[in-house]
Amino acid sequence: MANRTSAAQRPNGSTQGKICQFKLVLLGESAVGKSSLVLRFVKGQFHEYQESTIGAAFLTQTVCLDDTTVKFEIWDTAGQERYHSLAPMYYRGAQAAIVVYDITNQDTFARAKTWVKELQRQASPNIVIALAGNKQDLANKRMVEYEEAQAHAEENGLLFMETSAKTAMNVNDIFLAIAKKLPKNEQTTGPGGSGQGRRLVEGDSGAKAAGNCCK
Amino acid sequence: MDEEYDAIVLGTGLKECILSGMLSVSGKKVLHVDRNKYYGGESASICPLDELFSKFGAPPPDESYGRGRDWNVDLIPKFLMANGQLVKLLIHTGVTRYLEFKSVEGSYVYKGGKISKVPVDQKEALASDLMGMFEKRRFRNFLVYVQDYAEQDPRSWKEFDAQNQTMQELYEKFGLDKNTQDFTGHALALYRDDDYLQTAAITTIRRIKLYSDSLARYGKSPYLYPMYGLGELPQGFARLSAIYGGTYMLDKPIDEIVLGEGGRVVGVRSGNEVAKCKQVYCDPSYVPEKVHKKGRVVRCICLLDHPIPNTRDALSTQIIIPQKQLCRNSDIYISVVSFTHQVAAKGWFVAMVSTAVETDEPEMEIRPALDLLGPIKQKFVSVSDYFVPTDNGLESQIFISESFDATTHFETTCLDVLDIFKRGTGEEFDFSKIKHELGEEEQ
Numbered sequence: 001m002a003n004r005t006s007a008a009q010r011p012n013g014s015t016q017g018k019i020c021q022f023k024l025v026l027l028g029e030s031a032v033g034k035s036s037l038v039l040r041f042v043k044g045q046f047h048e049y050q051e052s053t054i055g056a057a058f059l060t061q062t063v064c065l066d067d068t069t070v071k072f073e074i075w076d077t078a079g080q081e082r083y084h085s086l087a088p089m090y091y092r093g094a095q096a097a098i099v100v101y102d103i104t105n106q107d108t109f110a111r112a113k114t115w116v117k118e119l120q121r122q123a124s125p126n127i128v129i130a131l132a133g134n135k136q137d138l139a140n141k142r143m144v145e146y147e148e149a150q151a152h153a154e155e156n157g158l159l160f161m162e163t164s165a166k167t168a169m170n171v172n173d174i175f176l177a178i179a180k181k182l183p184k185n186e187q188t189t190g191p192g193g194s195g196q197g198r199r200l201v202e203g204d205s206g207a208k209a210a211g212n213c214c215k
Numbered sequence: 216m217d218e219e220y221d222a223i224v225l226g227t228g229l230k231e232c233i234l235s236g237m238l239s240v241s242g243k244k245v246l247h248v249d250r251n252k253y254y255g256g257e258s259a260s261i262c263p264l265d266e267l268f269s270k271f272g273a274p275p276p277d278e279s280y281g282r283g284r285d286w287n288v289d290l291i292p293k294f295l296m297a298n299g300q301l302v303k304l305l306i307h308t309g310v311t312r313y314l315e316f317k318s319v320e321g322s323y324v325y326k327g328g329k330i331s332k333v334p335v336d337q338k339e340a341l342a343s344d345l346m347g348m349f350e351k352r353r354f355r356n357f358l359v360y361v362q363d364y365a366e367q368d369p370r371s372w373k374e375f376d377a378q379n380q381t382m383q384e385l386y387e388k389f390g391l392d393k394n395t396q397d398f399t400g401h402a403l404a405l406y407r408d409d410d411y412l413q414t415a416a417i418t419t420i421r422r423i424k425l426y427s428d429s430l431a432r433y434g435k436s437p438y439l440y441p442m443y444g445l446g447e448l449p450q451g452f453a454r455l456s457a458i459y460g461g462t463y464m465l466d467k468p469i470d471e472i473v474l475g476e477g478g479r480v481v482g483v484r485s486g487n488e489v490a491k492c493k494q495v496y497c498d499p500s501y502v503p504e505k506v507h508k509k510g511r512v513v514r515c516i517c518l519l520d521h522p523i524p525n526t527r528d529a530l531s532t533q534i535i536i537p538q539k540q541l542c543r544n545s546d547i548y549i550s551v552v553s554f555t556h557q558v559a560a561k562g563w564f565v566a567m568v569s570t571a572v573e574t575d576e577p578e579m580e581i582r583p584a585l586d587l588l589g590p591i592k593q594k595f596v597s598v599s600d601y602f603v604p605t606d607n608g609l610e611s612q613i614f615i616s617e618s619f620d621a622t623t624h625f626e627t628t629c630l631d632v633l634d635i636f637k638r639g640t641g642e643e644f645d646f647s648k649i650k651h652e653l654g655e656e657e658q
Contacts, residue, residue: 092447
């Protein structure tokens with residue numbers, strides 16, 4: 001969750017640059033293609049009849065920029081958006097968000113605008129938000145004009161692209177654009193960022209077992 | 216909502232969320248509903264601060280409290296035992312990846328009007344002002360015995376039958392005085408009263424081992440606390456349930472639990488909608504006719520702009536006042552967390568005092584605990600009933616959790632959850648059902 005920065009072990013063996021880890025959340029109406037975008041980005045896959053999100057709502061993928069490796073910890077909504085029951089934990093500490101709508105459905109765009117407002121209210125103030133008009137491959141059934149969405153994005157300081165999880169158009173590009181915009185130095189973790197606690201793992205003994213009570 | 220489910224879970228308190236997660240993971244189709252528009256029920260953390268003040272009918276906080284959104288104030292005080300059941304559940308279910316924790320800095324026990332640190336190692340035991348010189352040696356021998364005690368190895372029992380002999384007898388075997396018994400039973404074994412003295416010593420041995428194993432994990436104390444408050448725990452398990460297909464609806468009033476033949480549940484009604492189901496899992500507030508009041512718990516939330524006196528400025532701590540110290544029947548607990556846990560604005564502390572109610576004046580009962588806190592900026596007192604179900608659910612298929620008790624950690628919470636799960640499904644929870652690709656984390 002934290003904006004952890006450390007020396008990177010490059011695949012080619014040279015140790016240079018650094019790894020920055022960021023929490024990225026996806027938001028948007030049901031069935032706009034949130035999971036499809038992630039699956040395309042993380043695994044290069046696309047399923048025409050993607051099931052509602054089950055079983056894989058936490059994926060990671062890295063993007064390489066010059067001397068920095070940006071590792072995204074991607075949180076999918078797991079369907080909790082369906083009845084507007086998304087937990088505050090979801091936004092907590094998110095440093096980036098992609099708000100997705102379906103360009104063939106005006107309602108999903110209206111809903112995307114409210115998600116942007118919700119993020120501005122709930123999430124950390126320096127969160128990087130991207131607006132994605134998905135299903136660009138269905139542009140012949142378009143109900144949301146490119147210019148309209150772009151104007152909204154400009155007004156609100158959002159990145160904006162039309163994407164297609166089906167054809168892969170702009171999918172890597174939108175994650176890359178976010179990676180470029182994210183702050184890469186250690187001082188930039190906002191108040192909503194890392195809680196600076198520890199994660200629990202099995203067999204974790206904090207290396208303090210020796211010399212403790214009752215031994 | 217008009218669909219058919221295997222189970223409908225009512226209320227998003229921690230117990231219900233763990234159950235919901237376990238049921239979804241086990242392949243059940245789950246609908247999870249809460250009448251409130253927030254997650255957590257009784258185990259929520261209230262944010263922002265204005266909400267807490269208005270909940271207790273107080274005028275809004277002034278600007279000295281900082282940004283309201285920086286506060287996440289728990290309604291019930293509890294810590295996690297680092298080696299306890301809840302941590303195991305968090306790790307095995309993978310829910311731990313949504314959460315971060317901090318160790319609680321220390322544990323104190325009250326004796327004769329002042330507080331002393333509960334000794335966590337031999338060095339601290341030797342320096343402790345809780346015991347005299349010779350008593351320290353006896354206490355050390357006792358701890359070594361408990362640590363070396365292996366249930367499968369009779370040689371470690373040293374001619375003491377812990378399955379049949381009482382704890383009182385074990386104390387006597389080591390010659391521990393009343394005072395040492397008091398802090399061992401209440402600050403290490405975490406009993407709330409003295410009934411344990413007359414029961415088999417093995418239970419207490421296990422509890423002391425849990426304490427020391429928990430302590431061995433992270434050091435300073437056996438307790439952990441989640442960043443952003445306890446309210447993160449139910450949200451984490453709710454997410455687990457959702458990932459496995461659970462459907463979530465908040466802000467949905469429940470008007471009726473619909474019964475069919477033989478008083479067996481067939482559905483849940485909200486307005487004109489009825490969701491059909493085979494089972495209902497819920498907290499006591501959804502079924503007032505199926506629970507009875509077993510007692511009352513008083514809790515006092517105190518907002519402080521300073522650490523607790525005599526705790527070496529600890530940013531988190533627990534203080535236990537053993538019952539005998541105040542001539543009571545149950546212990547009083549104080550738990551303290553602070554801005555370092557993202558539950559308060561910079562420089563602020565949240566102390567919670569709680570105990571089982573014994574008189575008609577619960578506020579008077581906790582007075583001695585409040586006196587230990589130093590100046591209190593704001594306090595909110597609540598007295599809640601402690602409900603237990605009168606229906607075990609086997610006929611009605613309505614499975615009801617108990618209210619949160621006055622214990623200081625989540626061990627009883629987990630036992631209740633595992634018991635309900637077993638009653639509801641007829642089997643123990645199978646952790647191997649959790650898919651490993653759930654995380655798909657590299658590394």
